[in-house]
Amino acid sequence: MNKQYLILFFLCLCNNIPVIAQRKCGFDDYRKTQIALHPELANHFAKQKASLQAIADNFTLEKNLSKANKQTSSSPAPVPVIFHIIINETQFLALGGSAGIKQRCDSQIAVLNRDYNKQNADSVNIPSSWKPFYGNVGIHFALALIDTNGNTMTTPGYDLKIITNIGFNGSTNSYSDAKHSITGGADAWDNTKYMNVWCINFADVSGLLGITVAKSFTFIGGGSTANNEQGICIAYNALGKRVLSSDSYPPGSGGITYDEGKTLTHEVGHFFEIWHVWGDDSGLCPWNGGSDDGLSDTPPQGDNTYGNPAYTITGGTLYDGCQYNATVNKQPIGIACLSYMDYTDDAGMLLFTTQQAAVMKSQVSVVGGVTGENIALVQNPGLTTIVEKPSNLNLSIYPNPTKGILNITFDTNVSNLQNIEIYNLVGQAAMSITIDSPQKSIYYIDISRLNKGIYFVNCNFANGKYIQKILLQ
Numbered sequence: 001m002n003k004q005y006l007i008l009f010f011l012c013l014c015n016n017i018p019v020i021a022q023r024k025c026g027f028d029d030y031r032k033t034q035i036a037l038h039p040e041l042a043n044h045f046a047k048q049k050a051s052l053q054a055i056a057d058n059f060t061l062e063k064n065l066s067k068a069n070k071q072t073s074s075s076p077a078p079v080p081v082i083f084h085i086i087i088n089e090t091q092f093l094a095l096g097g098s099a100g101i102k103q104r105c106d107s108q109i110a111v112l113n114r115d116y117n118k119q120n121a122d123s124v125n126i127p128s129s130w131k132p133f134y135g136n137v138g139i140h141f142a143l144a145l146i147d148t149n150g151n152t153m154t155t156p157g158y159d160l161k162i163i164t165n166i167g168f169n170g171s172t173n174s175y176s177d178a179k180h181s182i183t184g185g186a187d188a189w190d191n192t193k194y195m196n197v198w199c200i201n202f203a204d205v206s207g208l209l210g211i212t213v214a215k216s217f218t219f220i221g222g223g224s225t226a227n228n229e230q231g232i233c234i235a236y237n238a239l240g241k242r243v244l245s246s247d248s249y250p251p252g253s254g255g256i257t258y259d260e261g262k263t264l265t266h267e268v269g270h271f272f273e274i275w276h277v278w279g280d281d282s283g284l285c286p287w288n289g290g291s292d293d294g295l296s297d298t299p300p301q302g303d304n305t306y307g308n309p310a311y312t313i314t315g316g317t318l319y320d321g322c323q324y325n326a327t328v329n330k331q332p333i334g335i336a337c338l339s340y341m342d343y344t345d346d347a348g349m350l351l352f353t354t355q356q357a358a359v360m361k362s363q364v365s366v367v368g369g370v371t372g373e374n375i376a377l378v379q380n381p382g383l384t385t386i387v388e389k390p391s392n393l394n395l396s397i398y399p400n401p402t403k404g405i406l407n408i409t410f411d412t413n414v415s416n417l418q419n420i421e422i423y424n425l426v427g428q429a430a431m432s433i434t435i436d437s438p439q440k441s442i443y444y445i446d447i448s449r450l451n452k453g454i455y456f457v458n459c460n461f462a463n464g465k466y467i468q469k470i471l472l473q
């Protein structure tokens with residue numbers, strides 16, 4: 001053993017740092033690869049990070065103004081999620097076949113909804129000084145139930161492709177091959193309407209759990225990646241939350257497995273444009289040539305945190321090498337190692353901070369007149385709802401778009417029509433129309449008093465319903 005390896009060996013022993021199977025996310029490596037290929041992108045990503053604090057502050061300001069004006073904040077429509085599962089037969093069996101995949105998809109959505117809505121039961125482990133920073137993102141997720149052709153999916157929320165090789169190579173191109181059917185993968189579904197998650201085996205990087213292409217990486221977002229590659233790749237066996245002890249999940253160190261579904265919680269954070277809490281600066285502090293993650297409620301932090309660290313600060317977490325800038329303690333309650341955006345084991349991930357939450361929610365909101373880059377993802381509730389259209393129904397709703405008057409006509413027997421309801425984008429009832437007796441074959445509905453925007457007209461029949469999206473201009 002030469003001297004260099006000897007030192008490394010003792011360092012590992014002394015610091016009790018696990019040397020294998022630590023959490024690894026490809027987000028930062030991919031960004032660095034893109035910058036190496038296109039040096040002008042360094043400025044683009046630096047500007048993106050520098051913009052985050054203002055985004056968080058503007059969101060908080062607007063939220064406080066709404067509260068002051070007693071406006072109720074609405075619950076948004078869920079983000080439709082499609083899991084593209086591309087695995088070989090052995091991996092399919094390891095997931096428990098179709099039943100196992102369904103369980104994983106269902107449990108993964110439950111985990112996302114829990115973690116993004118301040119509902120995680122392990123929040124009891126958040127130390128007292130961090131409780132005020134426990135943020136509620138307020139984004140909901142649901143399995144896509146309607147495919148891109150408008151058809152009801154036979155496999156709710158996922159499509160499955162069985163391949164004959166062991167997986168995909170491509171950490172330097174964000175596993176581009178997995179994202180195109182022509183190269184053996186599965187094409188993205190319209191990423192303005194669906195969040196695409198490819199569940200694959202990373203054949204070239206051992207221990208990689210996930211890698212995300214946010215919109216800021218794509219051409220449309222000022223980056224260099226094809227627009228239809230926006231989305232998330234995760235290790236296929238990191239999908240969902242463990243139910244049976246025999247379920248197969250990625251191994252970690254010291255008997256730990258990544259089996260609580262938080263790998264995707266972390267990657268969705270990147271999808272909505274937040275960075276790792278240490279700033280992806282290779283262990284440096286902001287005052288000695290490094291950087292931070294752009295947000296002030298995650299203290300300056302040197303490097304990532306592995307394992308499930310013991311907290312050493314009463315009411316806080318722990319310090320690292322960026323505690324002091326000269327004599328100023330920059331980590332009064334410790335580092336944000338408890339954020340989903342560090343590298344701890346699943347058990348150590350407990351929260352998004354309020355500013356991380358604000359940045360993410362801004363991507364699907366209109367804040368101060370600025371429309372979030374992914375807002376269309378929360379404008380398609382029909383993709384996560386199965387509509388049973390009565391048979392033989394011939395119904396028209398027009399004009400669409402409308403300036404205020406809607407005509408609803410029926411040219412078949414509509415004796416079972418019960419009522420017509422109009423909902424806004426976030427599922428709140430805007431109007432309800434009682435059906436006359438005897439029923440008419442045409443209804444004129446004046447919706448001009450409603451705010452301009454997208455609505456859903458629900459025609460409720462005794463044996464089903466018909467829903468149409470309309471735009472009020």
Ligand SMILES: [Zn+2]
Nearest residue numbers: 025027266276
């Ligand atoms: Zn990451």
